[in-house]
Amino acid sequence: METTQSVRDAFDLSGRVALVTGAGGGIGRTTAEVLAAAGATVVCADVNAGAAAETARGIHESGGSAESAELNVAEIGAAATLTEDVVGRHGGLHVMCNIAGIMIDSSIIDLDPAEFDRILSVNLKGVLYGCQAAGKVMVEQGAGSIINMASAAVLTPSPGIGPYAICKAGVAQLTQSMAVEVGRRGVRVNTIAPGFIPTNMTARYYTDPDGTINEATKAAVVDPMAKHAPLRRVGTTNDIGYCVLYLASDASSFVTGQLLSPNGGVAMHY
Numbered sequence: 224m225e226t227t228q229s230v231r232d233a234f235d236l237s238g239r240v241a242l243v244t245g246a247g248g249g250i251g252r253t254t255a256e257v258l259a260a261a262g263a264t265v266v267c268a269d270v271n272a273g274a275a276a277e278t279a280r281g282i283h284e285s286g287g288s289a290e291s292a293e294l295n296v297a298e299i300g301a302a303a304t305l306t307e308d309v310v311g312r313h314g315g316l317h318v319m320c321n322i323a324g325i326m327i328d329s330s331i332i333d334l335d336p337a338e339f340d341r342i343l344s345v346n347l348k349g350v351l352y353g354c355q356a357a358g359k360v361m362v363e364q365g366a367g368s369i370i371n372m373a374s375a376a377v378l379t380p381s382p383g384i385g386p387y388a389i390c391k392a393g394v395a396q397l398t399q400s401m402a403v404e405v406g407r408r409g410v411r412v413n414t415i416a417p418g419f420i421p422t423n424m425t426a427r428y429y430t431d432p433d434g435t436i437n438e439a440t441k442a443a444v445v446d447p448m449a450k451h452a453p454l455r456r457v458g459t460t461n462d463i464g465y466c467v468l469y470l471a472s473d474a475s476s477f478v479t480g481q482l483l484s485p486n487g488g489v490a491m492h493y
């Protein structure tokens with residue numbers, strides 16, 4: 224029974240403070256819920272303040288500890304300000320999840336420079352600012368875990384999402400570069416590269432012009448992907464939340480600079 228107890232301890236986040244960006248929906252919301260269920264106090268941050276507040280409210284209602292904050296990850300200095308505020312009120316920051324992200328659909332040849340700047344600002348610079356803000360605090364503390372959200376698009380390029388994949392490849396590299404710099408100070412940095420997870424981000428593939436989800440179109444998009452995957456399904460936000468929990472917790476204390484790929488087996492790397 225001692226082993227059972229220590230396994231629970233390894234995944235227990237009681238007494239830890241976690242900041243989750245993009246916590247207003249999709250993968251970020253579920254991740255916030257999972258970390259709170261594991262005992263963390265979770266700061267749910269999102270550019271959509273109302274959605275972030277809704278996530279925090281749901282966590283409260285389930286008996287967890289959470290608060291919400293408005294944060295545009297693309298704004299220089301915003302993550303640093305929020306982080307200082309969190310540390311000032313809670314005494315530390317132990318887990319940083321850089322999950323906020325956007326998608327643009329464009330071929331590389333037709334990519335509009337302004338659109339590229341827009342996606343770079345959120346998906347790559349936003350992650351950098353989050354890493355810097357949390358990294359400074361964690362290096363000072365001598366401990367912490369940073370988890371950055373990339374995508375299977377890094378491993379399996381698809382036509383039309385090249386600008387997104389470029390940002391996510393940058394996130395994977397940023398993770399490795401930072402991991403080698405901060406490891407000796409007790410800080411771990413890892414990337415998760417999810418496969419297809421139905422969320423608001425992917426809904427554009429199967430949303431009718433009036434804004435409703437078209438279930439037939441959704442099946443036409445999702446079913447072939449599931450059929451092609453070795454595990455015969457697409458992912459859920461819980462699949463990713465549990466990966467974040469592993470990387471956030473002491474269970475992964477020997478893991479840094481890695482790219483974890485919950486994708487049903489559609490892309491494999493070694």
Ligand SMILES: NC(=O)c1ccc[n+]([C@@H]2O[C@H](COP(=O)([O-])OP(=O)(O)OC[C@H]3O[C@@H](n4cnc5c(N)ncnc54)[C@H](O)[C@@H]3O)[C@@H](O)[C@H]2O)c1
Binds near residue numbers: 246345424
């Ligand atoms: N859904 C997938 O199939 C999939 C696959 C691989 C990777 N991802 C990545 O996972 C992350 C979450 O994606 P999702 O599918 O949950 O998307 P989503 O659209 O459901 O949620 C994204 C959240 O980020 C927030 N956000 C957007 N711009 C922001 C900004 N500038 N500052 C702060 N918050 C901002 C949105 O308000 C939203 O709440 C993204 O980084 C995405 O690239 C998603």
